[in-house]
Amino acid sequence: MIRFLRQRCSQAVVVLLLVSVIVFGLLHLLPGGPARAILGTHATPTNIAAFNQQNGLNSPVPVQYWHWLTGVLSGNLGFSYVQNESVSSLLAQRLPKTALLAGVSVLLAVLIAVPVGFFQAVRRHRAGDYVVTTVALVLYSTPAFWVGILLIDVLAVRLRVFPAEAPQGSFSALISDPQALVLPVLTITLVTVAGFSRYIRSSVLDELAQDYVRMARSKGASRRVILFGHVLRNAAGPVVTLLGLSLPFIVSGTLITEYVFNYPGIGLLAFDAATSQDYPVILGVVIVVGAATVVGSLLADITHAILDPRVRASAGIG
């Protein structure tokens, strides 16, 4: 297990470094150089020269990277001239809200998808399975923003049950108005639940076809014993890994949902920054999200290893 942990953690560190390199690269890919990008189109050559001098942009690239990386690691993610605030303080305000939205949605999605997936697998090829599979397929093929729009149209506009927009204030303002969270959470949950339950269904089906299930039956195990005593544990591992792999997808869905519902998280922050060409903010979001995804994946893999002893033993692959 230790060997496994060591290997995965060192892999994660390498990936994080690569993410930082990518972000750094993007920063310098911008036309006109980072100075122009950050200061905006009104910047004069003098401003640019001063900026370059101040921020060490005349040094060789590896040196710049090092300075930038150490800056990032100590919490300095740059400054947004558009919003006149440091990127880290902007992120600090918005990140908890996105985390709340994404966290609740994913939890809900898992809590629904696991029993649904099991149900589908056990009732395979019967009416119940077909109905659920069809609904899941349709949901799976619907873009997140369309789901959001439909929910707004039906529940907010016509039925007036939930508000169409999220409150803009602080974090505590959000929590104190749970009604406003319902539609955004529902949007993300619906979109993720479909993919999850499909995966769980086939995972359970795969396990049920295994020889050890036959063996358990041959000892007199009932279906319940097989499902809960054998299959659940074996199917849980891949599901956890799926969660880890789905993080980018979940984040994408969350970002779009924030846009649709005007939810004040880092997604909306990123979009606003994109339209106002506020590059430090966009890149700040990229780095934070990237790091969170890598860490999340790592945690998922570790959990999988706890659940499945074969994974621990297979350290050394890839």
Place this chain on the structure above:
Amino acid sequence: MSPENVASVLGPEQSTAEAEAEATAGGVWLRAFVRNRLAVTGLVVIVALLLLSFVGPLFYHTDQVHTRLGMETLAPGAGRPLGTDDVGYDELGRLMVGGQTMLEVAFGAAAVAVVLGVLWGATAGYFGGLLDALMMRIVDALLAIPAILLLLFLATVFRPSVLMLIIVVGVTAWLVPARLIRAEALSLRSREYVLAAKTMGVRSPTIIFRHIITNSLGTILVNATLQVADAILLVAALSFLGLGVAPPATNWGAMLSDGLNYTYSGFWWLTYPPGIAIVLTVLAFNVVGDGLRDAFGLDTRRG
């Protein structure tokens, strides 16, 4: 009815990769696919949409270049089956034009993604070792950044056009096939026929193409189909956010975005047709992809 089919009822025997290789040879997969009614229906829907988008305008002439203010947001009626949009374009015609863009970008992006991903993954998996580790860490790093963010960034830097969309979407989508093909390559490279080829002195690129890739055709095909579905969703999302192609060109995502302003006014024909079109197309590709996956006997947990 072969003993293998009976065995499949009585207990698992073959490994998935072997099953895939068998299904690929002799077009067994094609016959299995044709028997899947849902998948065939999906294929029919795709062909219908292709016809609607590319052949439709030849029969249904509408002006998609000049706006006609004074004819805007008219409900469906005589001569305009789906009404008009907010600048007077015929909605059905818009749907067709939008479909062209969507499908062009989706197919193009899927092609880019698959070619890039397959080459990357096959190389990484076949050579293994440090090269594999490095190549896969790069994939991991790129995967950690949500495509939307990356695309947001790239879209603000480059001018939007069909070609740019294809490249941008393809460049974010190649990661998944890379992972999949790498897994295939890892398991195939220790097969006897590969080892035999190596011993005979066959050069690596040839081995990769003739043995690894050809035997992963099933996975590649399934993934390519699903890539198209994902690309459509991605392009729709991008366009919805306003980062797609510029007018008078359009696609369904942009149409949805434009029509959004009018939901409160009840102009359903501005949002539901493009929305349903997106869902239908993506659904069709997903169903075809699933059907192909079943036909090749692939593990649903991959691909």
Place this chain on the structure above:
Amino acid sequence: MNAPATRRREEQPAAAPVLQVSGLDVDIRLPSAVVHAVQDVSLEVWAGETVGVVGESGCGKSTLGLALAGLLPPEAETRGSIRQDGRELVGLRERELRGIRGAEVGIVFQDPMTSLNPTKRIGAQVGEALRLQRGASKAAALRAAADMLDRVGLPRPREQLDRFPHELSGGMRQRVVIASALICEPRVLVADEPTTALDVTTQAQILELFDGLSAELGMATLLVTHDMGVVAGHANRVFVMYAGREAETGATETIFETPRHRYTGALLGSILRMETPRKSRLGTIPGRPPDLTAPGTGCPFAPRCTAASGECTSQLPAASEEDGHRWSCYHPLDAQETKRIPEAQR
């Protein structure tokens, strides 16, 4: 319908057979066809004896084994009779079958790696049947598991209880599987190709293990295999199957020395034996096994048989019986032809 073959007079024991199968038919309903996997099979197995069920892949021997263990999939339709210690198994509901599995009938499958749950410890898996069938406590089950592991020859059984399947070698895993199948000391053991996935040395050890346990526990053992060599060394009687039907059955020495059915002769001619002359070629059986979805009239082996004639294809041959040895063939092998088998001409 065939009545089970009578045994040689001298060997008839006083007790009734543990397992008595009469006229068993098993059909498997697939979406596009019905497979007649087992057709009109009758056999008996007494306590302490081992019957080898042989035939090529697809001949129905595995289906027969599964039927005996009550493990057929829902698509299967069973007709006829399977009596275990007088109790009828065909037609039982799932609930009742559950009580029989593991307790009365144990089964061991071919691949020990996949037969064991990779995420559960050995001890728990071996003791599982005891907990399910006898309501034993966790501790009691583990104790019994350690005992059983010892009996199947696993070194340091107490240490193995906490390990996972992937930590053991193939031979050790198969011993674990056997232990878990026998922990309730069932009356019947079905072993479906138990040694095919193992190397030759381990094969021999496992087969000897079966011999010992069979005698020790007084079980009726069915050894399902395609390997005549396995049967030769470890079965009291042989049941040769072809295309879901019985081709020939009898005591092992009889079958090997004086086979009568042409298929049996062909099988024996395709294996390497001590008597096989050095420079000969191993015989093969031309053609392919028949399609079980459309059994024709007549003897199923006729299309591949060198001695087939008109009546072979038009009507199923009736069984001939001689002193516990039974075969169904219009042109059984005579003494001359039997002598030539080691030369592997056919």
